[in-house]
Amino acid sequence: MSDPIIQFEHFGFQYNAQSEPTLYDINLTVRKGEKVLIAGPSGCGKSTLAHCINGLIPFSYRGESSGTLKIKGKETGELGIFGISRTVGTVLQDPDGQFIGLTVAEDIAFALENDCVAEPELHERVQRASRMVNIQDHLGHAPNELSGGQKQRVSLAGVMVDDVEVLLFDEPLANLDPATGKTAMELIDEIQRQTGAAVIIIEHRLEDVLHRHVDRIVLMGKGRILADTSPAELLSGSWLADSGIREPLYLTALKYAGVTIRPEMHPESIEALTLDEEDQKKLRDWFHAVPPAPEKPARPVQLRAEGLGFSYPGKGRQTIRDLSTQIRQGELLAIVGTNGAGKSTFSKLICGFETQQQGTLQFEDEDLAALSIKERADRIGYVMQNPNQMISKVMIFDEVALGLRTRKMPEDEVRERVEETLKICGLWPFRSWPISALSFGQKKRVTIASILALRPKMIILDEPTAGQDYRHYTDIMEFLTALNRRGITVVMITHDMHLMLEYAERALVFSRGRIIADTDCAAVLTDPAIIREASLKETSLYELGQRCGLEDSRAFVRRFIDYEREVFRS
């Protein structure tokens, strides 16, 4: 066994501002060249653990610690945050937020500049690091000229430039589309092989991380380590279900079919998975036993877009090109596609934030062009991704009442309407709370409530579940489904393929300003051409179906979704 590089011994930590410790009795060793995934639901302490490893704790966030944490045999207290940063390189979650330099080259050079590395060496090392992550052709680019994946490469180069021995990734997949996420995991794997660095990944998207080999998974819950074992062992146990982490979809399907997951089946990835004839038969039998969901009756068209064309001033290419589509009343619809494909612009045209140069938009036989932003908002609500971008009041009640008050509704009516909305949104118990006391997910609910108070017939949500763990994700999505059952049309712009598969009835796939597919989600996520063009990822269920000798694997994916919805509904 190689030397330990990070050693926690009976380590505990409590933030100064909090009454309870965040970490209890952590015992964890990471050795040179290892690849460790740290998983756990929100609030389990995994980010705090990461902060301890890179030195933000105790040097930026203050608190009381107990036990010991050694990096390369030295106590972190002696090393200081700058000492630790020589050994541990951190790639943070938000690739945009951590981009410091005005250009790629300057950002990569940042750590070296702070070390006073001078001229020829500085340029040469930046070159070398940029080649490692294959960004050397973009050295002069500004951050807004790069895609999310490229920005992440720059962040990676920015820590690689220092020849660190540990690479720490804090939710590396959170802001990437599925295909880019897949490439990111491949890149991390390759970098590790080249440099021999230890890699620690903090992530709750297990299936996506396991796309490449991982030595160990450390599962956390409520500030403690619940399991520290190989992926195969972990996936065969019941730890995941108990701690509210989503297991890989193909395993869920196997469990539905009554297959017991055993470590020797190599459950850690769909590629490695081996199924004996008996298991395959169980899955086939399950497929044939589950009845297909009944077709839903066609509902009237609510929103009709005809020949839309739009380009931002100063940009040559059209962001939306000759786009026509329909959204039906009461639908639960997903809009997917890469960044810049025109998804957000399409929703901005609907809400009236931008005006199309060609084409028309009709909402329930009314031409939207005749309506102002405010008037459209009475029909179609828009919820931004980050709730902090919408909240401007101190109290929940006032925030939800804001839109009604600006519409000069009498105060007693406002009260009645807000109270009703708060009840629908499950915020009634918090009605007299200040917003600052709420969690991120609850704030999200407040912003949705503030839009619902206007009683729109359709709501458009930008990445409704971004940054949420499985439990909160399920909460939000069940809430949206409940709204949908009340007859509100729900349109979600998303990168999350699970969300699409599990909840959306239909998907509009955008690519370069056009809709390249308009069909049910199972069809989208099993079609290689669409997957490639829209930067999505094939669902592992499809391969599972094929492995088990099902001829119509797409029907299998559909069956799984129908069954899953039944399970959730009951």
Next chain:
Amino acid sequence: MTNIFNYIDRPSPIHRLTGATKLVCLLLWSFAAMATYDTRLLVFLALLSLVLFRVSRIGIRDVSFMLGFTAVFMVLNNLLVFVFSPQHGVELYGSSHVLLRLGGRWIITKEQLFYHLNLVLKYLATIPIVLLFVCTTNPSEFAASLNRIGVKYTIAYSVALALRYIPDIQREYHEISQAQQARGIEMSKKESLVKRLKSASAILIPLILSSMDRIEVISNAMELRGFGKNKKRSWYMARRFTRWDILAMLGSALLLAAAILLNVYNGGRFWNPFI
């Protein structure tokens, strides 16, 4: 997206000077132009700045917006000076050659016109050089330049960061204001000032809150990569001084010296042709 640094990359000797040189020259030049009202020197500076503009290959069209803006400001400034102190020239130069009586105190004199000429020349001597600096200095190099002339690098870097984040914050402001308009926050000029201030808070509070998140991320990212570790740091974009840098700075220093010498020789800031 507009940036306050409207850097235009063109091959020219002015672009090749380091940012630090250009900053020093700008400071020396503007001190010179501020120090004196000597018409001869101001004419010389104005002409020289036009020549430099030519050399830099920056066209009038590239800076037309800023030029228009300052032209309006200049006209306004002159008008106000005349309205409020029409006899300022007479007081300064100690003689009065009347040209036209508009009634009351408003008498047009040769002295007053000459004073206005100097005022206009001051604009002509400084504005082009400021625009030249803005258009020919790579923003990436600016922080390094500030650090070079003695500003602490932590402060210099905050300037660079502001430049980095201005486009992001502009975009975010735009997005927030759209979403808030949908909720009925009126930002149009039809509303009263009080109402608009109230509306502005509905946009600014979310903007500030999300900017705070941003600041936390960036300061962590910087600290994790060793910002503030040493008293000094190197700069990726820093460039070595060449002969031309030294010459440019010497030339600018000479201009300032000339301005000071003329002030001594003239016995004040004004050159008086009326004696």
